[in-house]
Amino acid sequence: MTLFELFIILPFTLGITYLLVVLGAKYYRWYRELNPKNKLRLWKTVSLKKILTDTTEIFRESLLHSRIYSQNKRLWYMHTSFAFGWFLLIVVGNIEVIYATGRFSGLPWEGIFLDYFSRGQEASSWKLEAFNHTMDILLLFILSGLALAVYKRFFSSHLGIKRRPIHSTSDRLAMSFLWFIFPARFIAETLNHTFYGGGGIVAASVGNLINLPENMSFLSDTAWVVYSVALGGFFIALPRSRYMHILTEIPHIILKNAHVQAYQDKGATDFQLHACSSCGICLNSCQMINYGKYDGQNYYFIRKIREADASCTSSTMNCMMCGRCAIDCPVRVDTLSLRMNERIMLNDEINFDFSYNDFRELKSTPARIVFFGGCMSRLTPGTIASMKRIFEFYGDDYVMLDENESICCGRPLYLSGQKQAHYEVVKQTRERIMACQPKLIVTPCPICLNTFRNNYFFPVPVMHHTQYLESLIRQGLMLPQQSELKTVYHDPCELGRSLGIYREPRLVLRHIVRLQNNIYKRGDGLCCGGSVADLEMDYEDKQKIAGETIKKLINQDTQMLATSCPLCKITFRDTNILPVRDIAEIYADSLTIILPVKEFAEEESMNF
Numbered sequence: 001m002t003l004f005e006l007f008i009i010l011p012f013t014l015g016i017t018y019l020l021v022v023l024g025a026k027y028y029r030w031y032r033e034l035n036p037k038n039k040l041r042l043w044k045t046v047s048l049k050k051i052l053t054d055t056t057e058i059f060r061e062s063l064l065h066s067r068i069y070s071q072n073k074r075l076w077y078m079h080t081s082f083a084f085g086w087f088l089l090i091v092v093g094n095i096e097v098i099y100a101t102g103r104f105s106g107l108p109w110e111g112i113f114l115d116y117f118s119r120g121q122e123a124s125s126w127k128l129e130a131f132n133h134t135m136d137i138l139l140l141f142i143l144s145g146l147a148l149a150v151y152k153r154f155f156s157s158h159l160g161i162k163r164r165p166i167h168s169t170s171d172r173l174a175m176s177f178l179w180f181i182f183p184a185r186f187i188a189e190t191l192n193h194t195f196y197g198g199g200g201i202v203a204a205s206v207g208n209l210i211n212l213p214e215n216m217s218f219l220s221d222t223a224w225v226v227y228s229v230a231l232g233g234f235f236i237a238l239p240r241s242r243y244m245h246i247l248t249e250i251p252h253i254i255l256k257n258a259h260v261q262a263y264q265d266k267g268a269t270d271f272q273l274h275a276c277s278s279c280g281i282c283l284n285s286c287q288m289i290n291y292g293k294y295d296g297q298n299y300y301f302i303r304k305i306r307e308a309d310a311s312c313t314s315s316t317m318n319c320m321m322c323g324r325c326a327i328d329c330p331v332r333v334d335t336l337s338l339r340m341n342e343r344i345m346l347n348d349e350i351n352f353d354f355s356y357n358d359f360r361e362l363k364s365t366p367a368r369i370v371f372f373g374g375c376m377s378r379l380t381p382g383t384i385a386s387m388k389r390i391f392e393f394y395g396d397d398y399v400m401l402d403e404n405e406s407i408c409c410g411r412p413l414y415l416s417g418q419k420q421a422h423y424e425v426v427k428q429t430r431e432r433i434m435a436c437q438p439k440l441i442v443t444p445c446p447i448c449l450n451t452f453r454n455n456y457f458f459p460v461p462v463m464h465h466t467q468y469l470e471s472l473i474r475q476g477l478m479l480p481q482q483s484e485l486k487t488v489y490h491d492p493c494e495l496g497r498s499l500g501i502y503r504e505p506r507l508v509l510r511h512i513v514r515l516q517n518n519i520y521k522r523g524d525g526l527c528c529g530g531s532v533a534d535l536e537m538d539y540e541d542k543q544k545i546a547g548e549t550i551k552k553l554i555n556q557d558t559q560m561l562a563t564s565c566p567l568c569k570i571t572f573r574d575t576n577i578l579p580v581r582d583i584a585e586i587y588a589d590s591l592t593i594i595l596p597v598k599e600f601a602e603e604e605s606m607n608f
Contacts, residue, residue: 008116008224009109015232016108022239023247026270033267038260045258054254062249063087067330071281074159078152079279081145083246089138096131112231115189116224119196136200139189142182149179156280162289165280165299167242168307174241177234184230188223195220242278242303249275249331256332263337264344272333273306282325282335287527287545288318288537296536298325298335305342314536316342321415321533322493327523343417352421354428364435367399372433372452374445375408376566382581383444383566386588387465393591394477399436407432409448410455415533423455430456442468444584446495446565447532453499464495466564466583470504473511483590487513488558490549490572491525492565505564508583512590513562516555526552528563530571546571554578562586 034042060066063084069076093111098104100118110117148159156164167175186203193207195217212219238244252275255268262268282298283289289297296318304315319339326335369391373384384403391398401407410425433441441458443449444465452462463471489509495501502522509515529545550561550572561580563569572580 004221005117008221008228009113011225011228011232012109012112012235013232015235019235019238026239026274027251030267030270033265033270034260035265035267038255038265038268041260042255042258050257054257057253057257058250061253061330062246065330068279068281071328071330072160074148075152075161075279075281078145078148078159079277081141081148085138085142085145089135089142092131092134092138096128096135099127099131113224113228115192119192119220132200132203134200136189136202139182139186140202143186146179146182160284161280162284163280165278165283167278168303170237170240170307171242171278174234174237174243177230177237178243180230181227181234184223184227188220188227191220191223242276244274245277245331249277251275252331252333261337262334263340269338269341272338273302275331276302276306276329276333277331278303279330281328281330285324285328287322287324287529287548288320288541290544290548296534298333298339301339301342302333302335305338313346316346317416317534318536319534320493320527320529320531320537322527322531323497324493324524324527327497340415340417343415344419345417347417348419350418350421352418352424354421354424364432365399366437368397368439369399370433370436370438370441371398371400372407372409372441372443372445372448373400373402374443374448374566375406375412376447376570377444378402378406380566380569380582382585383569386582386584387442387444389588389591390469390472390584394472401433401436409445409451411447411451412532414451414455416535426451426455430458434458440468444564444566444582446492446499446501447567450494450498464499464501464504464564466505466508467501469508469583469587473508482511483513483586485513485559486516486555486557487560487562487586488516488553488555490528490553490561490563490568492563492568493525493527493531495564496525497523505562505583508587509562512586513560516558517553528565528568528571530567532567542571543575547575547577550575550577 063080065076065079065083068079090111093114097110097114100114101110152159152161153164189200189203190206190210193203194210194212195214234243238246248271252271255271260268262272278299280299286297296315298319301315301319316339321336321339323336326333329335371387371391377383384400388400407429408425409429410422413425414422438460440460441452441462442465443452443462446464449462449464452458456462487509489505491497491502491505495505500522506515526549527545528549529542531542534542554561554577558578561572561578562583563572563580564583566582569580569582
């Protein structure tokens, strides 16, 4: 190998060496930072079946991007042409080296620069010609995706992106190198054919059109140097850019499938942060996208904490935590856990004292059902009054635990990052509830229900009030007269996306109103905007989100909006667009007329 040939492969060799060293160091450090529980989860799941499952998902998502395909086909083509096209280029290139040299253990650069080192040599068989044509077609495939990426950069809205992502300096540097790699290779191969012959169907066709004197053959060498520099530059810039996801998505999939959780785990958090591809799909999902003064969208939040930006306090707290972005994320990054980690680091040390909330000296009334309204239900007294009517109508043994005083479940504290204060409230509230010796706990508040199920560890069932109402109908205790009121139901974020409760509210409503939205997509519900998780957004902007949500939900002839969350009811009610009622209120009003019990097999068998 000549000195000049060494010079050509040097940038690529330095870049790939740097990348492998940095990746090895980072992955080793992040693995060591996994907590013992997550490490145990990882190694307990090691099996041939899991390896096959992980490999399948890596191929399907890291190369073919099937989740992006289901959301935006043009973005899918752009991502797949880069990822899968480049993968095939490497694979076919190495197979070509094996066939041409007869060796199975070649050097890393041989497949990359094979055309340079074999220039002047005509293909000696149809198989080598087929390799040349195949490599040209793959390169053309990648270049078509690059053209789409350039177009997206300037006309993102034409590709279904509501707002073009704003990249950091390191992202733009890596992107510049990446965008130059494949045009540089195409130019190098074309000039190769111009001066030395050979090449595939595309390079040969373009090369034949170029008529340059032989004394300009240095242009071919220069093009190969530029190609090598572009590769080496991209590999060096990659670890500090969003393109770190190209390789980090692989261990992220392995950890995700082993149920390794990012919550309160620095190692798992780092894997997830760098698995984010910054594709911008989460910007489309976020209902705050129309409010430019807010920087809480996960695209910018993740970038800031990934770059250790000390100014990310406002963006950390500026999120409704509705979970729409987590559902739509094609990489399945647990954005809610990542944000909670940051909030806990910011606010967990805030002093608190809840000794005044000691309930142990208060007399508790034993009852079969404890009804826990929650803080927000006290602001919607119609819901509480309706549940009282329902309990008394059926003669249920119940107690309204917080009818005369406010008792918090603790979730607002948790969402603000005050974890210690949250668990102190959980301890006190749990003692107060269990003092009533309940057999069943019912709450109309999805926020409380989510906390009860995940943090309270009650020894008795806990259900949402719509589940309780559905159980009454299922038992055949009452079939209300159906109103002709045309009603649209809104899925609360914490009830639907967080807890997966979709069927029961709709089944209840189908018996008491003319429900207009029987068909729904799980996880796709819109936030009301009134989330207690966002501590930065102005009330006026929350109302704008509420108004937009209502307009997207209702039909032209909708007469009422039904919800099953007191916070959603308050937020929607203040828009004054149309009447808003809780399902319990609609149900209680239907108790004025009792009809004979009918069979419910048809409703039970419906696929909600």
